Amino acid sequence: MGLDLINGLPAHVLFVHFVVVLVPLTALALILCAALPSVMRRIGLALPVLALVSLISVPLTTSAGEWLERHVESDPLLRAHTELGDELLPWALALFVVATAVWWFYRRAHRAPAPAGSSGGVALPLRLTAAVLSLVIGVGAGVQVYRIGDSGAKAAWHDGFSAKR
Secondary structure, eight states: OOOOEETTEEHHHHHHHHHHHHHHHHHHHHHHHHHOHHHHHHHTTHHHHHHHHHHHHHHHHHHHHHHHHHTSOOOHHHHHHHHHHTTHHHHHHHHHHHHHHHHHHHHHHHHSOOOTTOOOSSOHHHHHHHHHHHHHHHHHHHHHHHHHHHHHHHHHHTTSOOTTO
16 A cells, blocks of 8 residues: 555645656756766765655656556556556666766775876776766656656646637
C-alpha cells in the first residue's frame, strides 16, 4: 500500500511535479558538473543527493500513477502514457549512477596529491568521457520526461475542455 491519495487528491498528480522538475534539473546539473570542474567543486555532494532524490521520485510517482490508472476509465492515450512512464526509471537510475561516479572521481582526484608534471584534477580523457556520457543520459532523460508529460497531458485533457470558449 503506497501513497495513493493526498488530502483527497490522487497522489500521482502531485508527485509528477517532483519528477518534472527534479529529473531535468539533475540532468542539467550532471552535464555541467561533468563538463566544468568549477561547477563540480561548487555543487559537490549535492549532485548525487539530487540524483538520488530524483531516482526515488520516479517509482513513487509511477506507483501512484498505477493506482490512478485503476481508478479512471482506460483509453489508448492513457495506455500510451502509462507505457512511456514505465520507461523513465532506467534513465533516472543512469542519472544517479553517472552522477555518483562523476562526484566520486572528482572528489578522489582533488583529495589525492597531484603527480609531478600534472595540473591536478581529473584526467582530460576521463572528463571528456564523463561529459559525453552525461550529455547523452541527461538529454535522454529530459526527452523522456517531456514525452511522458506530453502524453499525460493529452490523456488527461483530450476531451476535458473546449477551445472555442
